[in-house]
Structure formats: structure tokens, C-alpha cells
Amino acid sequence: MALRVYNTLTGEKEIFVPLIPGKAGMYVCGVTVYDYCHIGHARAGMVFDIIYRYLKYTGYDVTYVRNYTDIDDKIINRANQEGTDYRTIADRYIQAFDEDMARLGLAKPTVEPKATDHIGGIISIIETLVAKGHAYASDGDVYYAVETFPGYLKLSGRTLEEMQAGARVEVGDKKRHPMDFALWKGSKPGEPWWQSPWGNGRPGWHIECSAMSMEFLGRTFDIHGGGKDLVFPHHENEIAQSEAANGCQFVRYWLHNGFVNINSEKMSKSLGNFFTIREVLKKYDPETLRLFILSAHYRSPIDFSDQNLDEAQSGLERIYSCLAALDEVLAGKSLPPEAAVRETLSQAGLELQEKVDQFIPRFVEAMDDDFNTAQALGVLFETVRGANRFLAETKEMTPLSLSLIAQVRHLFAEAGSVLGLFTVSPAAWLEGVKSAKAGKIDISPEEIERLIAERTESRSAKNFKRGDEIRDLLLAKGIQLLDSAQGTTWNVK
RNA sequence: GGCGCGUUAUCCAAGAGGCUAGGAGCCGGUCUGCAAAACCGUUAACGUCGGUUCGAAUCCGACACGCGCCUCCA
Numbered sequence: 239m240a241l242r243v244y245n246t247l248t249g250e251k252e253i254f255v256p257l258i259p260g261k262a263g264m265y266v267c268g269v270t271v272y273d274y275c276h277i278g279h280a281r282a283g284m285v286f287d288i289i290y291r292y293l294k295y296t297g298y299d300v301t302y303v304r305n306y307t308d309i310d311d312k313i314i315n316r317a318n319q320e321g322t323d324y325r326t327i328a329d330r331y332i333q334a335f336d337e338d339m340a341r342l343g344l345a346k347p348t349v350e351p352k353a354t355d356h357i358g359g360i361i362s363i364i365e366t367l368v369a370k371g372h373a374y375a376s377d378g379d380v381y382y383a384v385e386t387f388p389g390y391l392k393l394s395g396r397t398l399e400e401m402q403a404g405a406r407v408e409v410g411d412k413k414r415h416p417m418d419f420a421l422w423k424g425s426k427p428g429e430p431w432w433q434s435p436w437g438n439g440r441p442g443w444h445i446e447c448s449a450m451s452m453e454f455l456g457r458t459f460d461i462h463g464g465g466k467d468l469v470f471p472h473h474e475n476e477i478a479q480s481e482a483a484n485g486c487q488f489v490r491y492w493l494h495n496g497f498v499n500i501n502s503e504k505m506s507k508s509l510g511n512f513f514t515i516r517e518v519l520k521k522y523d524p525e526t527l528r529l530f531i532l533s534a535h536y537r538s539p540i541d542f543s544d545q546n547l548d549e550a551q552s553g554l555e556r557i558y559s560c561l562a563a564l565d566e567v568l569a570g571k572s573l574p575p576e577a578a579v580r581e582t583l584s585q586a587g588l589e590l591q592e593k594v595d596q597f598i599p600r601f602v603e604a605m606d607d608d609f610n611t612a613q614a615l616g617v618l619f620e621t622v623r624g625a626n627r628f629l630a631e632t633k634e635m636t637p638l639s640l641s642l643i644a645q646v647r648h649l650f651a652e653a654g655s656v657l658g659l660f661t662v663s664p665a666a667w668l669e670g671v672k673s674a675k676a677g678k679i680d681i682s683p684e685e686i687e688r689l690i691a692e693r694t695e696s697r698s699a700k701n702f703k704r705g706d707e708i709r710d711l712l713l714a715k716g717i718q719l720l721d722s723a724q725g726t727t728w729n730v731k
Numbered sequence: 732g733g734c735g736c737g738u739u740a741u742c743c744a745a746g747a748g749g750c751u752a753g754g755a756g757c758c759g760g761u762c763u764g765c766a767a768a769a770c771c772g773u774u775a776a777c778g779u780c781g782g783u784u785c786g787a788a789u790c791c792g793a794c795a796c797g798c799g800c801c802u803c804c805a
Binding site: 468545613616 | 734744745756761764768770800802804
């Protein structure tokens with residue numbers, strides 16, 4: 239089976255055929271750096287991170303470009319508010335973005351260009367557009383004439399008439415058509431500017447992506463991604479600019495991720511209902527957030543809530559607990575050479591072997607179907623159950639059993655490298671979750687240990703009443719006791 | 732107003748004309764002095780009304796509800 243991707247341009251899943259066999263060029267719209275990133279940005283980042291990883295996993299030589307928009311009205315406004323210059327703001331939030339993405343475990347793109355480093359390329363495209371009659375200068379600005387591009391709005395599947403029926407488009411005197419958009423904006427006093435044939439000014443929002451993608455990926459490339467909210471106007475305008483300037487197809491496959499919702503409503507700056515990545519990571523670890531995002535298809539909306547994150551954490555805990563158990567069995571054991579293995583497996587072992595054999599084919603099948611991570615996770619969870627069952631039923635580890643367990647462990651590492659999961663050692667991850675919860679209790683570990691000792695004494699004296707009292711007391715404080723043959727340990731509930 | 736998307740069991744969520752998705756939870760079992768934790772097992776569903784079909788959650792139509800885009804937004 240070949241990789242199939244949903245292409246916004248055609249509205250269908252299509253078999254992915256790269257422009258150059260074995261290579262894939264991918265451009266994803268990054269962020270405008272004027273504030274901290276929210277969970278919506280995290281989702282976009284993770285979705286395309288997984289697409290990038292999966293393309294590499296299946297053998298493509300991928301060039302992944304993700305830009306920073308470091309000049310824009312919002313950055314200038316922010317700078318004015320703080321009484322500083324645009325560069326200070328941009329640099330500060332570029333750094334914050336890098337920190338956030340690193341904490342989320344995103345692989346570094348091949349190139350991360352900044353708009354302001356590509357002013358020359360931007361001006362040159364605008365000149366071409368003016369020369370070809372697709373753009374016109376007007377009072378220091380340059381606008382794109384949308385009526386000169388027949389394919390305008392082909393990505394969002396609309397017409398100019400329909401768009402204007404919305405009647406929310408401001409008619410500016412500088413524009414010939416209300417839908418025309420700025421390629422170059424003349425600078426007002428006090429604003430940052432660059433020299434251009436049309437006077438001092440700065441680029442409009444959309445043109446930078448045309449310039450940077452052309453610079454690093456060429457006039458036509460394979461995949462362009464971003465959030466659904468970029469379909470119009472941003473990506474529509476990119477198509478108009480690039481195709482009119484270059485006279486060839488701009489992008490072969492357009493991929494768009496769905497929103498993160500709060501109470502079924504889009505999370506956005508303008509609605510004010512957003513959580514920053516930093517806030518969320520104080521409460522949940524990055525892989526929990528990742529599992530949450532992977533649990534739904536990337537094009538569907540997902541509802542961000544504590545309940546959903548808690549469920550994701552429980553699910554991840556289930557996998558990590560299994561991996562920890564596998565690691566424990568494997569610790570210090572050397573595996574026999576394949577040929578020496580001759581014993582037969584138990585029923586549970588045969589079932590697990592079946593899961594192991596099917597693992598990669600099923601995983602790949604799910605991912606090939608437009609990156610269906612939710613289905614891919616199902617494969618992992620089924621394997622967890624098979625492994626747990628096998629561990630529970632296997633009293634004595636034969637060389638063959640060990641080899642089977644080692645295979646399972648390896649498969650999780652392999653799938654994890656594509657999904658960006660299991661980057662931490664299982665024992666360490668479980669410990670991390672435990673200590674994070676421990677920060678929220680109002681009883682000291684010493685006090686807990688003292689009560690546990692008292693309870694152990696009572697129990698050995700068959701004074702179960704006192705023992706249970708202590709257990710209930712601790713439970714009321716959120717401390718869960720775990721009795722085992724090796725003694726009693728505790729957990730924060 | 733125009734255009735588009737969605738509605739799957741208690742909740743989250745995949746699937747897509749006949750073939751166990753999965754997770755969280757509930758319940759049952761193993762373990763335990765009793766529990767808890769852990770593990771195992773198990774349950775249940777396709778918004779409403781019509782139509783196509785041997786067969787529809789899946790295709791078609793209408794309706795209801797929710798959401799998105801049409802303005803900066805991942």
C-alpha cells in the first residue's frame with residue numbers, strides 16, 4: 239500500500255507521488271512571533287512533525303522548511319506597546335518558540351528561515367508580478383490584482399462573488415478590487431522599513447512564504463501545510479503569487495490540520511480562550527499532550543479539556559507500565575542467537591507472536607491512510623494487552639520468550655520514533671509522573687513512611703482495624719498505599 | 732446570508748455497504764486478612780425521518796443540532 243494524503247486542493251485522498259522520486263519537499267507555515275504559542279500551535283507543530291518523521295521513516299529524503307514571520311503589524315504593535323523595536327519582540331518570541339517546540343519534542347526542520355532574511359527574494363517576486371500585470375503600485379503600497387489570476391480561490395473552492403456576499407471586506411481607496419491584497423506596504427513614520435522600487439516599506443504577510451518556499455524548495459514542491467484557518471486567505475494568496483509569477487504549479491499536496499477547541503469552540507487569540515504551551519506543560523508532560531493530539535485524526539477538531547488530558551495520561555501510563563515491565567524482564571539478559579531457539583511458545587506467546595508479526599504492517603497501513611495516528615495507536619494498545627497477558631502467564635522465561643519480549647520492546651521503540659513517543663526510559667517516565675503528583679500533597683514523605691511503618695506493625699499483630707484506619711487516613715490525603723510481597727509503597731492518587 | 736464540515740455506546744475516538752478498532756470508565760475475575768494498585772475478562776453505538784440494496788452506521792435525499800470559513804489567526 240502506498241501513502242495516501244488528503245489534499246485540500248482536490249478534496250480527496252490521493253496517492254502521494256513526489257516530484258522527484260525518493261525526495262520530498264515540505265513547507266509549513268510557522269508562527270508570527272509576537273507572543274507565546276498556544277496549544278493550537280502545538281498541535282500544528284506536532285502534526286507536521288509526525289508527517290515529517292513518517293516520510294523519513296518510509297525512506298524519503300525530506301527537506302522540511304518551517305518559517306518565522308518576524309515582521310508584521312502585530313509585532314510592530316507589540317513593540318510600540320512595550321516601547322521597544324520590532325526586532326527585540328521578534329527575537330524574544332523566536333527564542334520562546336524554539337524552547338516550546340524543543341520541550342514538545344519536535345524534530346528540527348531542515349531550514350527555519352525568517353521573513354526579514356528574504357526581503358530581496360520578496361522584492362524580486364513582486365517585481366515579476368508587476369511586470370506581468372498581476373500587481374500594481376498604489377501610493378507606496380503594492381497590491382495583487384486578484385481578478386488577473388483565474389485560479390484565485392481554487393483552494394477554498396469559492397468564487398469572488400461568494401466571498402463578497404459576506405460583505406465584510408473593507409473597500410480601500412488604494413485597491414482596485416476589494417479582494418486585492420497587499421504585497422508590499424509603504425512604511426509609516428516610526429515603522430521598520432526596507433528599500434524597494436516602490437519606496438521604503440515592508441512585505442505583506444503572504445509574499446514571504448512564496449519567496450522562502452521558492453528559495454529552498456523550488457518553484458514547484460510536494461507538500462505545503464498549516465492550520466485550516468490558513469486556507470483562506472493566506473494559502474490562497476500564496477498560490478496566486480507563486481503561480482502567477484512562476485507560471486507553473488506551486489504545490490502538489492495541500493495539508494491542513496484541524497483546530498484545538500475549548501468547549502467545542504475554536505481556541506484563538508481573538509476569542510481569548512487559549513492556553514499557552516507553557517501553562518499546559520506545567521500540568522501535563524509533553525508526551526501526554528502528544529498522545530492526546532495523536533488520539534484524534536489530524537484533520538478533525540479536538541476538544542482540549544482536563545478530562546481528555548487525564549485520559550491521555552492514563553493511556554500513556556498503561557503503555558509505559560508495560561514497557562517498564564518488559565525492560566525489567568530483559569535487564570541484564572543476553573539474547574540467544576536466533577538459530578539456537580527451538581522451544582515452542584504457550585498460547586499467550588503465540589498470540590503475542592501474531593501481534594508482533596502484524597505490528598509494522600498494521601502500523602504502516604494506518605499511517606499510510608492519511609497519517610491515521612488514532613488507528614496506529616490502536617495497534618500499540620493491542621500489543622500492550624498481548625504483552626501483559628504473556629508476561630502474566632509466563633512463569634519461566636525461556637530464550638524464545640525473551641526473544642519475543644525483546645521484539646516487542648524494539649517495535650515500541652520503532653513506532654515511538656515515528657510518533658515522537660517513548661523518548662524517555664519507561665521507569666523514568668513513570669517516576670516523573672509520580673513526583674509531579676507528589677508536589678500537590680500536604681503531608682510529608684517522612685510522615686507517610688512513619689504511618690506505613692505503624693500500619694505494617696499493626697498488621698503483623700493482626701490488628702487490621704488500626705491498619706485500615708491508617709490506610710483510610712492516608713487515602714483521605716490523596717495517598718494510595720500499594721501492598722506487595724516486597725512490602726508497602728505509596729503513590730499519590 | 733453564502734459555502735463547507737461534523738453528529739459512533741457513560742466519555743474520548745477510529746472505521747466506512749456484510750469482516751473484534753482502541754483508550755478512559757462501569758462491572759466481573761486473579762491477587763489480598765479485607766481492600767487498593769496492577770493485570771486479565773466483559774459490556775454497549777452508529778442524530779431523526781425517508782430512499783437505494785439481498786444487506787446500510789457506512790451510499791443518496793430531507794430535517795434537526797453543533798462547528799468552521801467568508802476579517803488577523805495553527
